[in-house]
Amino acid sequence: MKHLARLFALLLLVAAGLSQARNLQPTDDPESSPVWQKVRASIFEGRSIAPAPADMLVLEAPSRAIDAAVVPIAIRSRWPQGAGRYISKLYLIIDANPSPISAIFQFSPESGRAEIETRVRVDAYSHVRAIAETSDGQLFGVTRFVKASGGCSAPAGSDAQAAAASLGQMRFRVEGGLKGRTPVLAQLMIDHPNHSGLAMDQYSRQFTPAHYVRKVDVTYDGKPVFSADVDFSISENPNFRFWFLPQGNGELRATVVDSRDLRFVAAQALRDTPK
Template sequence: MKHKSFGWALAFASVLCLPQNSAVAAEATWSAIKPAIFQERVIHHSRELIKLEAPYRTLDDRVIPIRVNTTLTGGRSIKSLTLIADDNPMPVIGVFRPASDVSSFGIGLNIRLDGTSIIRAVVETEDGSLYMAKKLVKTSGQGACASPPVSDLDKIDETIGQMAFNDVTAKGAATGFTSIARRGRLKLMHPNLTGLQMNQVTLLHIPARYIDKLTVWQGKRELFSVETGITLSENPELEFEYRLDGAEDLTVEASDTEGTKFKTSFPLGPAS
Protein backbone atom coordinates (compact mmCIF):
# COMPACT_ATOMS: atom_id res chain seq x y z
CA MET A 1 0.00 0.00 0.00
CA LYS A 2 1.29 3.44 -0.92
CA HIS A 3 0.31 6.20 1.49
CA LYS A 4 -0.75 9.54 0.09
CA SER A 5 1.46 12.59 0.48
CA PHE A 6 1.30 14.26 3.89
CA GLY A 7 0.18 17.45 2.15
CA TRP A 8 -3.48 16.40 2.34
CA ALA A 9 -3.34 16.48 6.11
CA LEU A 10 -3.07 20.26 6.41
CA ALA A 11 -6.55 20.53 4.93
CA PHE A 12 -7.90 19.12 8.19
CA ALA A 13 -6.27 21.82 10.33
CA SER A 14 -9.38 23.95 10.83
CA VAL A 15 -11.35 20.90 11.99
CA LEU A 16 -8.70 19.20 14.06
CA CYS A 17 -7.74 22.29 16.07
CA LEU A 18 -11.24 22.52 17.56
CA PRO A 19 -11.63 21.27 21.16
CA GLN A 20 -12.03 17.51 21.30
CA ASN A 21 -13.10 16.60 24.82
CA SER A 22 -15.31 13.56 24.50
CA ALA A 23 -14.87 10.01 23.29
CA VAL A 24 -17.56 10.71 20.70
CA ALA A 25 -15.66 13.72 19.35
CA ALA A 26 -12.42 11.72 19.31
CA GLU A 27 -13.97 8.96 17.24
CA ALA A 28 -15.52 11.56 14.93
CA THR A 29 -12.05 12.95 14.29
CA TRP A 30 -10.70 9.49 13.50
CA SER A 31 -13.64 8.79 11.20
CA ALA A 32 -12.80 12.00 9.33
CA ILE A 33 -9.10 11.31 8.78
CA LYS A 34 -9.03 7.51 8.41
CA PRO A 35 -10.35 7.38 4.81
CA ALA A 36 -7.57 9.67 3.59
CA ILE A 37 -4.92 7.37 5.09
CA PHE A 38 -6.36 3.85 4.86
CA GLN A 39 -9.47 4.32 2.73
CA GLU A 40 -12.26 1.98 3.88
CA ARG A 41 -9.97 -0.89 4.86
CA VAL A 42 -10.74 -2.86 8.01
CA ILE A 43 -8.38 -2.24 10.93
CA HIS A 44 -8.20 -4.82 13.72
CA HIS A 45 -7.53 -3.63 17.26
CA SER A 46 -4.65 -5.57 18.79
CA ARG A 47 -2.72 -4.69 21.92
CA GLU A 48 -1.17 -8.13 21.81
CA LEU A 49 0.71 -7.56 18.55
CA ILE A 50 1.48 -3.87 19.11
CA LYS A 51 2.91 -2.38 22.29
CA LEU A 52 2.47 1.40 22.27
CA GLU A 53 4.15 3.39 25.04
CA ALA A 54 3.32 7.06 25.56
CA PRO A 55 2.88 9.27 28.63
CA TYR A 56 -0.63 9.77 29.96
CA ARG A 57 0.20 13.44 30.57
CA THR A 58 3.07 15.33 28.96
CA LEU A 59 5.87 17.20 30.73
CA ASP A 60 6.72 19.21 27.62
CA ASP A 61 4.32 19.24 24.66
CA ARG A 62 7.25 19.97 22.32
CA VAL A 63 9.17 16.81 23.21
CA ILE A 64 6.96 13.81 23.95
CA PRO A 65 8.62 10.38 23.97
CA ILE A 66 6.68 7.52 22.39
CA ARG A 67 7.75 3.99 21.59
CA VAL A 68 6.23 1.17 19.56
CA ASN A 69 7.20 -2.49 19.49
CA THR A 70 5.46 -5.02 17.30
CA THR A 71 6.08 -8.73 16.79
CA LEU A 72 4.16 -10.91 14.34
CA THR A 73 3.75 -14.66 14.58
CA GLY A 74 3.04 -17.38 12.05
CA GLY A 75 5.84 -16.41 9.69
CA ARG A 76 4.22 -13.09 8.77
CA SER A 77 6.32 -9.99 8.07
CA ILE A 78 5.78 -6.28 8.63
CA LYS A 79 5.21 -4.08 5.60
CA SER A 80 4.80 -0.74 7.37
CA LEU A 81 4.13 0.98 10.68
CA THR A 82 2.08 4.19 10.55
CA LEU A 83 1.98 6.49 13.58
CA ILE A 84 -0.86 8.98 13.85
CA ALA A 85 -1.79 11.86 16.18
CA ASP A 86 -5.51 12.33 15.53
CA ASP A 87 -5.80 15.98 16.55
CA ASN A 88 -2.57 17.42 15.16
CA PRO A 89 -2.74 19.72 12.12
CA MET A 90 -0.82 17.06 10.18
CA PRO A 91 -2.08 13.82 11.76
CA VAL A 92 0.40 11.36 10.23
CA ILE A 93 3.51 11.36 12.42
CA GLY A 94 5.41 9.01 10.15
CA VAL A 95 5.23 5.92 7.99
CA PHE A 96 8.03 3.48 8.83
CA ARG A 97 8.95 0.76 6.35
CA PRO A 98 11.32 -1.84 7.83
CA ALA A 99 13.50 -4.11 5.74
CA SER A 100 11.72 -6.95 3.98
CA ASP A 101 10.91 -10.20 5.78
CA VAL A 102 11.05 -8.61 9.24
CA SER A 103 8.63 -10.07 11.78
CA SER A 104 9.47 -7.67 14.62
CA PHE A 105 10.15 -3.95 14.65
CA GLY A 106 10.68 -1.39 17.38
CA ILE A 107 11.01 2.37 17.15
CA GLY A 108 11.18 5.22 19.64
CA LEU A 109 10.88 8.91 18.81
CA ASN A 110 10.06 12.33 20.20
CA ILE A 111 6.97 14.11 18.89
CA ARG A 112 5.08 17.35 19.55
CA LEU A 113 1.36 17.77 20.01
CA ASP A 114 -0.87 20.79 19.48
CA GLY A 115 -3.23 19.54 22.16
CA THR A 116 -4.62 16.43 23.82
CA SER A 117 -4.81 13.67 21.23
CA ILE A 118 -5.16 9.96 20.67
CA ILE A 119 -1.94 8.43 19.35
CA ARG A 120 -2.36 5.43 17.04
CA ALA A 121 0.10 2.82 15.81
CA VAL A 122 -1.12 0.91 12.76
CA VAL A 123 0.85 -2.07 11.45
CA GLU A 124 0.32 -3.39 7.94
CA THR A 125 1.42 -6.97 7.27
CA GLU A 126 2.70 -8.26 3.94
CA ASP A 127 -0.74 -9.71 3.16
CA GLY A 128 -2.39 -6.30 3.57
CA SER A 129 -3.96 -6.85 7.00
CA LEU A 130 -4.04 -3.85 9.35
CA TYR A 131 -3.70 -3.93 13.15
CA MET A 132 -3.90 -0.98 15.54
CA ALA A 133 -3.16 0.06 19.10
CA LYS A 134 -4.02 3.49 20.49
CA LYS A 135 -3.44 5.63 23.57
CA LEU A 136 -4.73 8.99 24.77
CA VAL A 137 -2.05 11.57 25.57
CA LYS A 138 -3.08 14.65 27.57
CA THR A 139 -1.09 17.85 27.02
CA SER A 140 -0.46 21.01 29.02
CA GLY A 141 -1.89 23.34 26.39
CA GLN A 142 1.34 24.72 24.92
CA GLY A 143 0.12 24.30 21.36
CA ALA A 144 3.51 22.86 20.43
CA CYS A 145 2.99 22.89 16.66
CA ALA A 146 2.86 26.69 16.84
CA SER A 147 5.40 27.16 19.66
CA PRO A 148 8.43 29.26 18.65
CA PRO A 149 11.45 27.15 17.62
CA VAL A 150 14.23 26.75 20.15
CA SER A 151 16.90 26.88 17.44
CA ASP A 152 18.43 30.22 16.45
CA LEU A 153 17.22 30.41 12.86
CA ASP A 154 19.86 33.03 12.00
CA LYS A 155 22.54 30.42 12.70
CA ILE A 156 20.72 27.33 11.49
CA ASP A 157 23.11 26.78 8.57
CA GLU A 158 25.89 26.09 11.08
CA THR A 159 24.21 23.03 12.55
CA ILE A 160 21.42 21.82 10.26
CA GLY A 161 21.87 18.19 9.26
CA GLN A 162 24.45 17.37 11.92
CA MET A 163 23.92 13.89 13.37
CA ALA A 164 25.03 11.85 16.36
CA PHE A 165 24.57 8.13 17.00
CA ASN A 166 24.99 6.31 20.31
CA ASP A 167 24.63 2.73 21.44
CA VAL A 168 22.11 2.93 24.28
CA THR A 169 21.74 -0.80 24.92
CA ALA A 170 21.07 -1.32 28.62
CA LYS A 171 24.09 -2.90 30.26
CA GLY A 172 23.63 -5.73 32.73
CA ALA A 173 19.83 -5.63 32.48
CA ALA A 174 17.57 -8.51 31.51
CA THR A 175 16.41 -6.78 28.33
CA GLY A 176 16.97 -9.61 25.87
CA PHE A 177 19.82 -7.70 24.27
CA THR A 178 23.20 -9.38 23.76
CA SER A 179 26.57 -8.42 22.36
CA ILE A 180 24.98 -8.75 18.90
CA ALA A 181 21.45 -7.39 19.43
CA ARG A 182 21.75 -3.67 20.07
CA ARG A 183 19.70 -0.51 20.53
CA GLY A 184 20.87 2.78 19.06
CA ARG A 185 19.76 6.40 19.34
CA LEU A 186 20.07 8.79 16.41
CA LYS A 187 19.99 12.55 16.93
CA LEU A 188 19.52 14.90 13.97
CA MET A 189 19.86 18.66 14.16
CA HIS A 190 17.00 20.23 12.22
CA PRO A 191 14.47 22.95 13.18
CA ASN A 192 11.56 20.96 11.70
CA LEU A 193 9.58 24.14 11.12
CA THR A 194 5.85 23.51 11.01
CA GLY A 195 4.64 26.53 9.04
CA LEU A 196 2.41 27.41 12.01
CA GLN A 197 5.13 29.13 14.05
CA MET A 198 5.41 32.91 14.20
CA ASN A 199 8.52 35.07 14.04
CA GLN A 200 8.51 36.83 17.41
CA VAL A 201 9.91 40.05 15.89
CA THR A 202 8.06 40.41 12.58
CA LEU A 203 4.94 38.51 13.71
CA LEU A 204 4.95 36.77 10.34
CA HIS A 205 4.65 33.01 10.00
CA ILE A 206 7.91 31.15 9.48
CA PRO A 207 7.78 29.03 6.30
CA ALA A 208 7.55 25.28 6.86
CA ARG A 209 10.75 23.27 6.52
CA TYR A 210 10.91 19.79 7.99
CA ILE A 211 12.49 16.38 7.51
CA ASP A 212 10.31 14.41 5.09
CA LYS A 213 12.35 11.26 4.45
CA LEU A 214 15.00 9.36 6.38
CA THR A 215 16.67 6.02 5.63
CA VAL A 216 19.02 3.99 7.82
CA TRP A 217 21.49 1.52 6.32
CA GLN A 218 23.70 -1.03 8.06
CA GLY A 219 26.53 -1.59 5.63
CA LYS A 220 24.76 -2.14 2.29
CA ARG A 221 21.57 -3.44 3.91
CA GLU A 222 18.67 -1.07 4.51
CA LEU A 223 17.26 -1.32 8.04
CA PHE A 224 14.26 0.94 7.56
CA SER A 225 13.01 4.14 5.97
CA VAL A 226 10.47 6.64 7.23
CA GLU A 227 8.40 9.44 5.71
CA THR A 228 7.72 12.08 8.34
CA GLY A 229 5.80 15.31 8.87
CA ILE A 230 5.63 18.27 11.24
CA THR A 231 4.70 16.20 14.31
CA LEU A 232 8.29 15.00 14.64
CA SER A 233 10.00 17.20 17.24
CA GLU A 234 12.53 19.90 16.54
CA ASN A 235 16.03 18.33 16.47
CA PRO A 236 14.40 14.88 16.30
CA GLU A 237 15.65 11.70 17.93
CA LEU A 238 14.97 8.15 16.79
CA GLU A 239 15.73 5.04 18.82
CA PHE A 240 15.81 1.69 17.05
CA GLU A 241 17.11 -1.86 17.30
CA TYR A 242 19.73 -3.50 15.12
CA ARG A 243 22.03 -6.52 15.17
CA LEU A 244 25.78 -6.49 14.71
CA ASP A 245 26.34 -8.56 11.56
CA GLY A 246 29.88 -7.67 10.55
CA ALA A 247 28.96 -4.44 8.77
CA GLU A 248 31.52 -1.77 9.51
CA ASP A 249 29.21 1.22 9.58
CA LEU A 250 25.70 2.54 9.92
CA THR A 251 24.67 5.21 7.40
CA VAL A 252 21.81 7.68 7.70
CA GLU A 253 20.42 9.55 4.70
CA ALA A 254 17.80 12.27 5.21
CA SER A 255 16.13 15.00 3.20
CA ASP A 256 13.86 17.93 4.03
CA THR A 257 11.06 19.75 2.26
CA GLU A 258 13.48 22.25 0.73
CA GLY A 259 15.25 19.39 -1.03
CA THR A 260 18.35 19.59 1.17
CA LYS A 261 19.99 16.21 1.66
CA PHE A 262 22.03 15.04 4.64
CA LYS A 263 24.19 11.93 4.96
CA THR A 264 26.40 10.67 7.78
CA SER A 265 28.07 7.31 8.53
CA PHE A 266 28.94 5.97 11.97
CA PRO A 267 31.37 3.11 12.74
CA LEU A 268 29.93 -0.04 14.31
CA GLY A 269 31.63 -2.57 16.54
CA PRO A 270 32.31 -6.12 15.33
CA ALA A 271 29.83 -8.95 15.82
CA SER A 272 30.82 -11.38 18.55
Protein backbone atom coordinates in the same frame (compact mmCIF):
# COMPACT_ATOMS: atom_id res chain seq x y z
CA MET B 1 5.21 22.80 -4.77
CA LYS B 2 4.07 19.22 -4.21
CA HIS B 3 4.97 19.50 -0.52
CA LEU B 4 2.92 22.71 -0.21
CA ALA B 5 0.01 20.98 -1.94
CA ARG B 6 0.25 18.05 0.48
CA LEU B 7 0.32 20.42 3.45
CA PHE B 8 -2.71 22.31 2.15
CA ALA B 9 -4.63 19.07 1.64
CA LEU B 10 -3.83 17.92 5.16
CA LEU B 11 -4.93 21.27 6.58
CA LEU B 12 -8.25 20.90 4.81
CA LEU B 13 -8.52 17.35 6.10
CA VAL B 14 -8.18 18.38 9.71
CA ALA B 15 -10.19 21.63 9.57
CA ALA B 16 -13.60 19.99 9.75
CA GLY B 17 -12.82 18.10 12.93
CA LEU B 18 -10.30 20.30 14.71
CA SER B 19 -12.84 22.17 16.82
CA GLN B 20 -14.23 18.88 18.11
CA ALA B 21 -10.70 17.58 18.71
CA ARG B 22 -9.86 20.54 20.95
CA ASN B 23 -12.76 19.55 23.21
CA LEU B 24 -11.92 15.85 23.36
CA GLN B 25 -11.97 13.97 26.62
CA PRO B 26 -10.23 10.67 27.48
CA THR B 27 -13.64 8.95 27.63
CA ASP B 28 -14.58 9.91 24.07
CA ASP B 29 -14.82 7.06 21.59
CA PRO B 30 -11.61 7.05 19.48
CA GLU B 31 -13.49 5.66 16.49
CA SER B 32 -15.91 8.60 16.41
CA SER B 33 -13.20 11.15 15.65
CA PRO B 34 -14.09 12.85 12.34
CA VAL B 35 -10.41 13.39 11.55
CA TRP B 36 -9.65 9.72 12.13
CA GLN B 37 -12.55 8.65 9.94
CA LYS B 38 -11.19 10.77 7.06
CA VAL B 39 -7.59 9.62 7.60
CA ARG B 40 -8.69 5.99 7.80
CA ALA B 41 -10.66 6.24 4.56
CA SER B 42 -7.77 8.04 2.86
CA ILE B 43 -4.84 5.76 3.68
CA PHE B 44 -6.45 2.44 4.62
CA GLU B 45 -9.34 2.55 2.13
CA GLY B 46 -11.86 0.71 4.25
CA ARG B 47 -9.57 -2.14 5.29
CA SER B 48 -10.31 -3.73 8.65
CA ILE B 49 -8.10 -2.67 11.58
CA ALA B 50 -8.14 -5.18 14.43
CA PRO B 51 -7.29 -4.25 18.05
CA ALA B 52 -3.61 -5.08 18.51
CA PRO B 53 -2.83 -7.88 20.99
CA ALA B 54 -0.67 -6.64 23.87
CA ASP B 55 2.09 -9.06 22.92
CA MET B 56 2.18 -7.65 19.39
CA LEU B 57 1.99 -3.85 19.65
CA VAL B 58 2.36 -1.35 22.49
CA LEU B 59 2.10 2.45 22.24
CA GLU B 60 3.81 4.37 25.04
CA ALA B 61 2.86 8.02 25.48
CA PRO B 62 2.29 10.27 28.52
CA SER B 63 -1.34 10.84 29.50
CA ARG B 64 -0.40 14.50 30.10
CA ALA B 65 2.62 15.98 28.33
CA ILE B 66 5.09 18.16 30.24
CA ASP B 67 5.98 20.00 27.01
CA ALA B 68 3.54 19.77 24.09
CA ALA B 69 6.38 20.48 21.62
CA VAL B 70 8.48 17.55 22.85
CA VAL B 71 6.22 14.60 23.65
CA PRO B 72 8.02 11.24 23.93
CA ILE B 73 6.43 8.44 21.91
CA ALA B 74 7.46 4.79 21.71
CA ILE B 75 5.89 2.12 19.49
CA ARG B 76 7.05 -1.34 20.55
CA SER B 77 6.49 -4.81 19.20
CA ARG B 78 7.54 -8.25 20.41
CA TRP B 79 6.97 -9.81 17.01
CA PRO B 80 10.15 -11.23 15.46
CA GLN B 81 11.29 -9.72 12.18
CA GLY B 82 12.20 -12.56 9.84
CA ALA B 83 11.63 -14.21 6.50
CA GLY B 84 8.08 -15.20 7.52
CA ARG B 85 5.30 -12.88 8.61
CA TYR B 86 6.66 -9.64 10.05
CA ILE B 87 5.64 -6.02 10.62
CA SER B 88 6.36 -4.07 7.45
CA LYS B 89 4.93 -0.66 8.43
CA LEU B 90 4.04 1.39 11.49
CA TYR B 91 1.75 4.41 11.12
CA LEU B 92 1.76 7.18 13.74
CA ILE B 93 -1.40 9.30 13.66
CA ILE B 94 -2.16 12.30 15.91
CA ASP B 95 -5.77 13.27 15.31
CA ALA B 96 -5.63 16.89 16.53
CA ASN B 97 -2.47 17.91 14.66
CA PRO B 98 -2.73 20.06 11.52
CA SER B 99 -0.98 17.16 9.78
CA PRO B 100 -2.50 14.10 11.50
CA ILE B 101 -0.52 11.52 9.50
CA SER B 102 2.62 12.26 11.49
CA ALA B 103 4.90 9.41 10.37
CA ILE B 104 4.95 6.21 8.35
CA PHE B 105 7.82 3.88 9.24
CA GLN B 106 8.81 0.96 7.00
CA PHE B 107 10.73 -2.06 8.24
CA SER B 108 12.43 -5.13 6.79
CA PRO B 109 13.43 -8.55 8.16
CA GLU B 110 16.87 -6.97 8.86
CA SER B 111 15.28 -4.42 11.20
CA GLY B 112 15.71 -6.71 14.18
CA ARG B 113 12.54 -5.35 15.79
CA ALA B 114 9.75 -3.19 14.40
CA GLU B 115 10.08 -0.57 17.12
CA ILE B 116 10.63 3.15 17.10
CA GLU B 117 11.03 5.86 19.72
CA THR B 118 10.84 9.55 18.87
CA ARG B 119 9.50 12.91 20.09
CA VAL B 120 6.48 14.65 18.62
CA ARG B 121 4.48 17.85 18.74
CA VAL B 122 0.86 17.60 19.89
CA ASP B 123 -1.33 20.60 19.08
CA ALA B 124 -4.40 19.82 21.21
CA TYR B 125 -5.87 17.09 23.39
CA SER B 126 -5.80 14.14 21.05
CA HIS B 127 -6.10 10.45 20.40
CA VAL B 128 -2.70 9.20 19.30
CA ARG B 129 -2.69 6.01 17.23
CA ALA B 130 -0.17 3.40 16.20
CA ILE B 131 -1.22 1.13 13.34
CA ALA B 132 0.90 -1.90 12.43
CA GLU B 133 0.72 -3.44 8.97
CA THR B 134 2.08 -6.96 8.60
CA SER B 135 3.86 -8.30 5.54
CA ASP B 136 0.69 -10.16 4.53
CA GLY B 137 -1.36 -6.95 4.59
CA GLN B 138 -3.22 -7.22 7.90
CA LEU B 139 -3.71 -4.14 10.09
CA PHE B 140 -3.66 -3.88 13.89
CA GLY B 141 -4.10 -0.73 15.96
CA VAL B 142 -3.69 0.71 19.44
CA THR B 143 -4.71 4.14 20.75
CA ARG B 144 -3.65 6.39 23.63
CA PHE B 145 -5.14 9.70 24.72
CA VAL B 146 -2.64 12.53 25.28
CA LYS B 147 -3.40 15.82 26.99
CA ALA B 148 -1.23 18.50 25.39
CA SER B 149 -1.81 21.87 23.74
CA GLY B 150 0.03 24.24 21.42
CA GLY B 151 2.91 21.98 20.39
CA CYS B 152 2.77 22.75 16.66
CA SER B 153 2.76 26.53 17.14
CA ALA B 154 5.34 26.66 19.93
CA PRO B 155 8.42 28.80 19.13
CA ALA B 156 11.72 27.08 18.44
CA GLY B 157 13.76 26.20 21.49
CA SER B 158 17.14 26.92 19.91
CA ASP B 159 18.78 30.10 18.60
CA ALA B 160 18.08 30.57 14.89
CA GLN B 161 21.71 31.29 13.94
CA ALA B 162 23.01 28.32 15.90
CA ALA B 163 20.38 26.08 14.34
CA ALA B 164 21.33 27.24 10.84
CA ALA B 165 25.03 26.63 11.53
CA SER B 166 24.46 23.02 12.61
CA LEU B 167 21.70 22.23 10.10
CA GLY B 168 21.88 18.61 8.94
CA GLN B 169 24.56 17.44 11.33
CA MET B 170 23.83 13.86 12.41
CA ARG B 171 25.29 11.30 14.74
CA PHE B 172 24.61 7.73 15.80
CA ARG B 173 24.74 6.16 19.23
CA VAL B 174 24.94 2.36 19.30
CA GLU B 175 24.24 0.63 22.60
CA GLY B 176 26.10 -2.51 23.65
CA GLY B 177 28.08 -3.15 20.46
CA LEU B 178 27.64 -5.94 17.92
CA LYS B 179 27.34 -9.51 19.14
CA GLY B 180 26.67 -11.92 16.30
CA ARG B 181 23.10 -11.78 14.98
CA THR B 182 21.56 -10.29 18.11
CA PRO B 183 19.37 -7.20 17.51
CA VAL B 184 21.18 -3.99 18.46
CA LEU B 185 19.58 -0.78 19.77
CA ALA B 186 20.76 2.43 18.11
CA GLN B 187 19.85 6.10 18.07
CA LEU B 188 19.94 8.63 15.24
CA MET B 189 20.11 12.31 16.24
CA ILE B 190 19.52 15.00 13.60
CA ASP B 191 20.22 18.72 14.02
CA HIS B 192 17.28 20.36 12.27
CA PRO B 193 14.80 23.06 13.43
CA ASN B 194 11.85 21.16 11.93
CA HIS B 195 9.88 24.39 11.64
CA SER B 196 6.15 23.72 11.36
CA GLY B 197 5.35 27.01 9.64
CA LEU B 198 2.80 27.68 12.41
CA ALA B 199 5.12 29.34 14.96
CA MET B 200 5.52 33.10 15.13
CA ASP B 201 8.96 34.64 15.56
CA GLN B 202 8.85 36.60 18.80
CA TYR B 203 10.96 39.46 17.39
CA SER B 204 9.78 39.90 13.80
CA ARG B 205 6.16 38.89 14.57
CA GLN B 206 6.22 36.93 11.33
CA PHE B 207 5.58 33.20 10.95
CA THR B 208 8.78 31.22 10.50
CA PRO B 209 8.52 29.39 7.14
CA ALA B 210 8.02 25.64 7.28
CA HIS B 211 11.27 23.67 7.02
CA TYR B 212 11.31 20.12 8.30
CA VAL B 213 12.73 16.64 7.78
CA ARG B 214 10.46 14.65 5.48
CA LYS B 215 12.38 11.45 4.67
CA VAL B 216 14.77 9.25 6.66
CA ASP B 217 16.50 6.11 5.35
CA VAL B 218 18.75 3.96 7.53
CA THR B 219 20.76 0.97 6.26
CA TYR B 220 23.32 -1.41 7.69
CA ASP B 221 25.92 -2.89 5.36
CA GLY B 222 23.78 -1.66 2.45
CA LYS B 223 20.61 -3.46 3.61
CA PRO B 224 17.51 -1.53 4.73
CA VAL B 225 16.89 -1.16 8.46
CA PHE B 226 14.03 1.34 8.46
CA SER B 227 12.75 4.27 6.45
CA ALA B 228 10.37 6.99 7.52
CA ASP B 229 8.11 9.52 5.83
CA VAL B 230 7.68 12.23 8.44
CA ASP B 231 6.72 15.87 8.76
CA PHE B 232 6.65 18.77 11.22
CA SER B 233 4.75 16.71 13.81
CA ILE B 234 8.20 15.39 14.70
CA SER B 235 9.85 17.67 17.26
CA GLU B 236 12.74 20.05 16.68
CA ASN B 237 16.05 18.19 16.28
CA PRO B 238 14.47 14.83 15.29
CA ASN B 239 15.64 11.87 17.30
CA PHE B 240 14.91 8.21 16.50
CA ARG B 241 15.75 5.10 18.52
CA PHE B 242 15.52 1.88 16.54
CA TRP B 243 16.82 -1.69 16.27
CA PHE B 244 18.87 -3.36 13.55
CA LEU B 245 20.09 -6.90 12.97
CA PRO B 246 23.84 -6.98 12.18
CA GLN B 247 25.53 -9.67 10.14
CA GLY B 248 29.14 -9.05 11.06
CA ASN B 249 31.14 -5.89 10.42
CA GLY B 250 29.39 -3.17 8.47
CA GLU B 251 28.43 0.47 8.12
CA LEU B 252 25.39 2.07 9.69
CA ARG B 253 24.26 4.82 7.31
CA ALA B 254 21.51 7.43 7.45
CA THR B 255 20.28 9.54 4.55
CA VAL B 256 17.92 12.40 5.35
CA VAL B 257 16.02 14.71 2.99
CA ASP B 258 14.13 17.77 4.17
CA SER B 259 11.23 19.81 2.80
CA ARG B 260 13.63 22.04 0.81
CA ASP B 261 15.20 18.95 -0.77
CA LEU B 262 18.42 19.39 1.19
CA ARG B 263 20.13 16.03 1.61
CA PHE B 264 22.26 14.97 4.58
CA VAL B 265 24.26 11.76 5.08
CA ALA B 266 25.94 10.25 8.12
CA ALA B 267 27.77 6.92 8.45
CA GLN B 268 29.47 4.98 11.21
CA ALA B 269 31.59 1.84 10.75
CA LEU B 270 30.88 -0.92 13.27
CA ARG B 271 32.81 -4.06 14.13
CA ASP B 272 31.57 -7.28 15.67
CA THR B 273 32.61 -7.76 19.30
CA PRO B 274 34.77 -10.90 19.72
CA LYS B 275 33.27 -13.50 22.06
